[in-house]
Amino acid sequence: MTSLADLPAVERLPYDIARIRRDFPILKREVASGARLVYLDNAATSQRPVQVLAEITRFYRDHNANIHRGVHTLSVEATDLYEQARAKVARFIGAADPREIIFTRNTTESINLVAHGWARKFLQPGDEVVISEIEHHSNIVPWQMLRDERGITLKYIPMLPDGTLDLDAARSIITGRTRLVSLTAMSNALGTIVPLDAIVARAKAVGALVLVDGAQSVPHMPVDVRTLGVDFLAFSGHKMLAPFGIGILWGRLPLLESMDPFMGGGDMILTVSMERSTWADVPAKFEAGTPNVGDAVALGAAVDYLSALGMDAVRQHERAITDYALRRLADVPGVSIFGVPDAERRGGVISFALEGVHPHDIGQVLDTKGVAIRTGHHCAQPVMLALNVPATARASFYIYNTTDEVDALASGLEEVSRFFGVRK
Amino acid sequence: MTSLADLPAVERLPYDIARIRRDFPILKREVASGARLVYLDNAATSQRPVQVLAEITRFYRDHNANIHRGVHTLSVEATDLYEQARAKVARFIGAADPREIIFTRNTTESINLVAHGWARKFLQPGDEVVISEIEHHSNIVPWQMLRDERGITLKYIPMLPDGTLDLDAARSIITGRTRLVSLTAMSNALGTIVPLDAIVARAKAVGALVLVDGAQSVPHMPVDVRTLGVDFLAFSGHKMLAPFGIGILWGRLPLLESMDPFMGGGDMILTVSMERSTWADVPAKFEAGTPNVGDAVALGAAVDYLSALGMDAVRQHERAITDYALRRLADVPGVSIFGVPDAERRGGVISFALEGVHPHDIGQVLDTKGVAIRTGHHCAQPVMLALNVPATARASFYIYNTTDEVDALASGLEEVSRFFGVRK
Amino acid sequence: MAEPGLMEDLYREIILDHYRQPRNHGTTIEPTCSADGANPLCGDQVRIDVALVDGVVEAISFSGQGCSISQASASMMTEYVKGRDAAAALRGVEAFQQMMLTGEAPDIEGFDDIAALAGVAKFPARVKCASLAWKTLAQAIAEGGGSVTTDDGSR
Amino acid sequence: MAEPGLMEDLYREIILDHYRQPRNHGTTIEPTCSADGANPLCGDQVRIDVALVDGVVEAISFSGQGCSISQASASMMTEYVKGRDAAAALRGVEAFQQMMLTGEAPDIEGFDDIAALAGVAKFPARVKCASLAWKTLAQAIAEGGGSVTTDDGSR
């Protein structure tokens, strides 16, 4: 296991947007119409820089082997690279010990792991799990399944019309029977940044654990588990420059140690006989079967890339773009923006409607201009229900986006309006 | 969803070992001692050809986006590539319908999916699951966990001293109470090819389902689910030229449709409200959260590579190498080989002992000669117990291995003997 | 639009016309059978009311919300089936689904306007939008009611 | 051997000597405390019997199976602790673990032969083999018995 002290330091680079964009060759791509790509679907998945792609290739060309400390050179190298990636992720989020980092497939698996390994072991019928109305389906469905299977009670902190959580309601919803509060740090549908502090304080006061869904926060702003004061943090590599197929669950070590394993198989055992098996220690206990070594190593490179930029600089860049976009889109006739109006309280995610045009049609026409946005329910149907819309159009930004690209979105929307020419 | 009819045909190539080796640049690598790599740890994981690595890079550089049929160009392309990979895998194993292919992380997750989605739904206390003494831990531990949680009975078909299964015993172990027989098609510890036919017939006669752990068969020999006559087939991409992080569960469509989902989250739902959710159809129902799109697409390239060689030719090559190795190693003083003596009844896996030298030391000294083998229990502790050894040394072959490499192994072993110079 | 080829494949003038002025939309009829259709991924919803008299569609009406493609397709569908018998209506559904697979307009009476939707086949994300009303019609006529979705587990 | 540097880092002559002729192996003593150690990944197993008299290791014996590194380390360990008091024995365990981390031989009395194992630190897969007997000794002396494994969830 690589310790944090063994990791080389990452050198900080200035935030040079032209250099950053050169690291993402896909941004030079054209779509079928011949228009240059304007990628504004980052909340769904980010693009990957050449440094991360090179790391994948380097791993497979030079070091590829299965891990578990085989005695041969390749296996030793692959094991070291895998454990180094774990340590890089630990450092990135301020975890004290690399063993607190469990590699999963994605945020969804991370949350399901907690539902199986912790909640199914420790919760009794009548115990309460509190989530919110603005959660992604990944932080709703596992708890509904647990409720239906085990008879726990599932409660929701309601959303206010501006897309923020009703913090007053939260205080009375979190009670002495609450065992877990599981909340997103940022809504992927509306961009709302959730003020976790107040809710964490309330949860701690009643003795509940807190799981933070960091799928939209860890890629976009500084996140430090020491200051968060929570118990679990789940996030996905693919939204932060890493490949698909690698996700992370961070948990406090004693908590992870107290949990049951999730899946059974190779690598998560200490001993196996026909009669019974004993479990390996954390983190191996939760990583059954051959892990996704290659993509974990590439995640390490992604984390290095972000660390070199500095997450404070990343957040600052995105806040500036979001601020510009909020103002620029407000000027487009017929556009209405959902959620809080200021970039201070939201991440780089803007959900909007265009009068008289269905989101699908917006997305389709923008695509011919090269502008890639997402349309639909964004895996947050309760938010759609609360807003009383079937779907929204959503633009979302990342480290490489520019105000020019926001302009392309805005002028694209003006054309959409003209094209459909309807004012219902 | 790409249909089988839409897939382009794969052109068959002659089995040219020199050309094949050029596709794997890692085979030119040297280890620290300066010796050229001789990679004989293929049962743990295979190496990856440049075609597969190029596919990963191409995907991320040119088409990367999240899927679910977003309206923008990249998302449509990524969705198509992902679904095309599913169809390629379906064709590779003779599945009638791409929807029968579920993408998981690895064989281990595929088996756990069946234990959760099927067994936890349909099995009652007292129902029997039958496995064998030669299973990989991945096909033991999930059933032990199910037994301890649900009170089912877990029975083992015993291993005979030559590493084959006791088929007579199997007939009486599989009874009217047996609901599932879950068996490996080939032992990763001993190479034994399991004669599935007889066992499948017995299982079908008592109305039990059959799951085949194809982790060691699908990469190495023709496997066709139509002729196997089984219900589930689990295997891993990383053992068949594809990246880590992508596994496969094939199941008969009506069976998959009858099952509960495993994990909850995005993409596996049809509708979500705060009160309840409904599930998407197969295969989406089992693929919660953002899938490993990049590695699935690369798996498609791996399957194309193997199809171009032809799995009959792959098997023929490995049988020849194994036959040579069995004879060559038998000539090395002090070597004893576990398992059946003929290459007809075993895959390209040879577990052996060297008198007076612990497997760890064998592996370590061979590594300085560049020869990479695996030592340990190979995630099959019950086999070690039955053989009454703490561990074995294991050499395992794949499409690129040569008889020269077998010679390197054999002469390496002779040096190991000389070096330790002990005859206890 | 800047890119005539692509955009016009999808948004033919006749489609926009049906979208802006949907036929048989929200009209009050006395239905003998009805069905609801949903496309959960997009949030599209449609309700189809049909008055079948002596096996012939005497009146039909649709309501709901959706994108231009789903609304135009629903509007065209109602025009096509009105006055036809149930068998002809179901043949229309069949022909429409086929058109979504092949991108080729079928040679069938009454499909002149509808043929404008053939271009949708090139946009897999939109095929479900175009098909929604037709699937729902089939449910109403063949099953006498109920609800359908366009989701089939595919991405 | 063909590659003197690498191989000799690991397999020093003194190590092979202890492997071929293990000291205090399988001898019969009257133990006051014993412990079992396992390295499940490799299948290595060791049992340590210790006769502590007035706080001093009067006799010690080990048995079990394992690779040359684990057997040689066990043999050297028994030589080191024999005749030392419990505190010195535990200091030896501490010094050994430290050596496995740093690869540097500690400056501690009685470690002359043992220093030959410093090279193991370069072979992470073997550190657990070398440490097994020492961890088991600590268990026997500090806890009075029981069993330990070298597995710590790391790979």
Ligand SMILES: Cc1ncc(COP(=O)(O)O)c(C=O)c1O
């Ligand atoms: C027979 C067998 N089953 C299952 C597995 C587990 O595969 P994975 O680690 O990819 O889940 C393996 C791999 O070692 C195997 O050889």
Ligand SMILES: Cc1ncc(COP(=O)(O)O)c(C=O)c1O
């Ligand atoms: C807030 C939030 N939670 C969870 C998820 C699920 O992430 P994944 O699909 O990578 O599991 C997402 C991704 O869309 C998200 O935005």
